Amino acid sequence: MAEPNSHPSRRHNARLGVVLFLVYLAIYATFVYLSAFRLDLMGKPVLGGVNLAVVYGFALIGGAFAMAIVYMILCKSD
Numbered sequence: 144m145a146e147p148n149s150h151p152s153r154r155h156n157a158r159l160g161v162v163l164f165l166v167y168l169a170i171y172a173t174f175v176y177l178s179a180f181r182l183d184l185m186g187k188p189v190l191g192g193v194n195l196a197v198v199y200g201f202a203l204i205g206g207a208f209a210m211a212i213v214y215m216i217l218c219k220s221d
């Protein structure tokens with residue numbers, strides 16, 4: 144009898160989730176690096192007088208939402 148989690152669609156969904164997580168992790172790690180070591184860059188206004196730190200923070204939130212939608216669209220059902 145096959146393992147319940149070995150169904151091809153579950154493996155696909157898990158792989159997709161890991162890939163999206165790693166992409167988000169890289170983007171977030173860049174944000175943390177810039178916040179810790181490049182304060183001069185994070186303090187520069189980039190969009191309507193708002194500094195990079197605020198714009199990047201909101202982009203992280205929007206990016207997480209967008210990735211959740213991508214995951215929902217690309218997931219395969221059993």
